[in-house]
Amino acid sequence: MKTAPQSKLSSTLCLLILVSASPVFAQSHADRIDELEAKTLAMAEELAVLRAELEKERQAPDSEDMQSIRAESVAARQAAQNAEIAANEWKNSNSVTHLAGYASADYVSPENGNAAFVANFNPMFHFQFKDRILWEAEIEVQIEENGDTNMALEYSSIDLFLNNNMVLLAGKFLSPIGNFRQNMHPSWINKLPSAPPGFGHDGAAPLAEVGVQLRGGIRVGEQSKMTYAGFIGNGPKLEGEDGEIHGIDTDGFTGDPDDEKVFGGRVSLLPFPKFEFAVSGAFGDAAVVENDGVDFEGDPTRDYKVFGVDASYQWNNLDLRSEFIRQDIADEQTSIAPEGGIWETWYVQGAYKFADAKWEGVARYTDYTSPHADKSQEQWALGVNYLLAPSAMLKFAYESNTGLVGESTDDDRWLVQIAYGY
Amino acid sequence: MKKQLLPIIAFALVSVASGTGLALSQSSAVAAESPTTNQFDPMQFARGAKAWANNCTRCHNMRDPKELRDDQWRAAMMHMRVRAGLTAAETEDILIFLQGSN
Known part of the structure; x- marks a missing residue:
């Protein structure tokens, strides 16, 4: 049995169904469909007209305004391309000029003598053409004790890059004998403020040479490599004083008074990265060309020989290196300075970085022997x-020196240096 | 002919025979074009990073790649190629690494 409200609801639904199905409502719905079809047809016609106009416009020659807009657009694009090319010119030029070098300011306090400030400046110039030619030069500028400025051309060579493994140098170059002189002497690289005894002027290690040099590197397998250098140069000059050879001047000369060339080179092996072992040497003739401070001619030539061994190893923050070099001048009885001599030096050095590699401790032992006891x-x-930057160091050092009593070589020294390579 | 000239001539001939011709004919292992125009090669970058770590610290502290611009590294690396006995390939690998890291 249905309740009264249920009965009323059923009746209402039946009535609605009957009304909606009546012809009046059906007629209204068909009209709306026709209206929509008409609108759609009208829009399609309008679209076709617009498309036709657009196509016509595309095919028609540009108006002046349009031409102007197009020209401006092309010009702007060209200007942007030119600006990009100009911005990258410095990257893509065939030639590169680069100013590098290093400088140092020192304070030296010897045990006997006056403490003094010292300053050095070594600009380096690199001029490169493509990857074929490099001219490199270094000038050493020093202020003398009397205030004069002393300038010297450390090296100036034109380097031709011949192939993957070979570079030909011509001009004045640092002596490839040993490692300290050619690679370690710049103040921002050397871990102590001073060079090891025997590696300076008139010492045991040759400094520079004027001539030609062939050098390079060769990879041997995945881990190993070797480097080599061979040269021909004018050779050294011998300095006579009081009937003895005072020293071997190896600054590198454009003249060759004894008319005898010197041949030499260095070969190094790196069986694994960061370990290098090298042997170097040179031979030729030399003669006394300066005696008691004045030029001297006619002295006979005599044998000149150099021998060197060096090694280095780096492991994490540890840096170890050692080097031995010996220069040998033969006796020559008919010379103004008949007796020859041996100049020999060696050093061993250890350095360790600590405190996030900001600090570094260094110890070096050197033994230099000259035919002259006072040297x-x-x-x-x-x-x-203290490493201010990778290429800037503040160095504090103490040297304990043992030499001939009363000579400066016997003076202990305190040294402070700030060095910067750029 | 002076005896001193003989080794110099021999030296020059060896040099020329072993490389000059190659270099001048642009077939050298060293690219004739500026390295900065080379397409970036991740493997070359990785080789450069390794060569940089293995070679530079043989003598001095590691320098920050940001110390120099791309063109300055070009000249600096050519200088270091001579100093450190690097091959041309090692030099270019390190250069790509430095130029990509500055």
Whole structure:
């Protein structure tokens, strides 16, 4: 049995169904469909007209305004391309000029003598053409004790890059004998403020040469490699004084008074990265060309020989290196300075970085032997460095020197140096 | 002919025979074009990073790639190729690494 409200609801639904199905409502719905079809047809016609106009416009020659807009657009695009090319010119030029070098300011306090400030400046010039030619030069500028400025051309060579493994140098170059002189002497690289005894002027290690040099590197397998250098040069000059050879001048000369060339080179092996072992040497003739401070001619030539061994190893923050070099001048009885001599030096050095590699401790022992007792020197050098930047160091060092009593080679020294390579 | 000239001539001939011709004919292993125009090669970048770590610290502290611009690294690396006995390939690998890291 249905209740009264249910009965009313059923009746209402039946009535609605009957009304909606009536012809009046059906007629209204068909009209709306016709109206929509008409609108759609009208829009399609309008679209076709617009398309036709657009196509017509595309095919028609540009109006002046349009032409102007197009021209401006092309010009703007060209200007942007030119600006990009100009912005990248410095990257893509065939030639590159680069100014590099290093400088240092020192404070040296010897045990006997006056403490003094010292300043050095070594600009380096690199001029490169493509990857074929490099001219490189370094000038050493020093202020003398009397205030004069002393300038010297450390090296100036034109380097031709011949192939993957070979570079030909011509001009004045640092001596490839040993490693300290050619690679380690710049103040921002050397871990102590001073060079090891025997590696300076008139010492045991040749400094520079004027001639030609062939050098390069060769990879041997995945991990190993070798490097080599061979040269021909004018050779050294011998300096006579009081009937003895005072020293071997190896600054590198454009003249060759003894008319005898010197041949030499260095070969190094790196069986694994960061370990290098090298042997170097040179031979030729030399003669006394300066005696008691004045030029001297006619002295007979004599044998000149150099031998060197060097090694280095780096492991994490540890840096170890050692080097031995010996220059040998033969006796010559008919010379103004008949007796020859041996100039010999060696050093061993260890350095360790600590405190996030900001600080570095260094110890070096050197033993330099010269035919002249006043030049021979044994030295212990201890230092602490603070790395201001990878190429800037503040160095504090103490040298304990043992030499001929009364000579400067016997004076212990304190040294402070700030060095910067750029 | 002076005896001193003989080794110099021999030296020059060896040099020329072993490389000059190659270099001048642009078939050298060293690219004639500026390295900065080379397409970036991730493997070359990785080789450069390794060569940089293995070679530079043999003598001095690691320098920050940001110390120099791309063109300055070009000249600096050519200088270092001579100093450190690097091959041309090693030099270019390191250069790509430095130019990509500055």
